[in-house]
Amino acid sequence: MLKLTICPTCGSGRVRRVRGTVSGKVRGRRYRAEGVSFYACPDCSERIYDREAMGAIAAARAGRRGDPGPRTKGDAAVSR
Numbered sequence: 117m118l119k120l121t122i123c124p125t126c127g128s129g130r131v132r133r134v135r136g137t138v139s140g141k142v143r144g145r146r147y148r149a150e151g152v153s154f155y156a157c158p159d160c161s162e163r164i165y166d167r168e169a170m171g172a173i174a175a176a177r178a179g180r181r182g183d184p185g186p187r188t189k190g191d192a193a194v195s196r
């Protein structure tokens with residue numbers, strides 16, 4: 117796992133590993149990856165994703181889940 121203590125963008129030593137939801141848009145399509153661990157810099161709001169996080173994001177982009185479109189009944193209980 118990537119270990120980071122200094123922000124590659126601004127040089128801040130305050131980067132922290134956080135866990136959260138990464139969402140964005142790719143070619144007009146929205147994606148959302150939940151429970152992704154990544155590094156975040158509070159100074160320049162840079163986000164650094166390691167290989168694991170990139171995999172999760174790539175999976176979300178591929179549309180494996182997290183589609184904010186029509187919701188199916190009973191789907192809301194799924195949290196993993």
Ligand SMILES: [Zn+2]
Pocket residue numbers: 123124125126127128157158159160161162
């Ligand atoms: Zn920074």
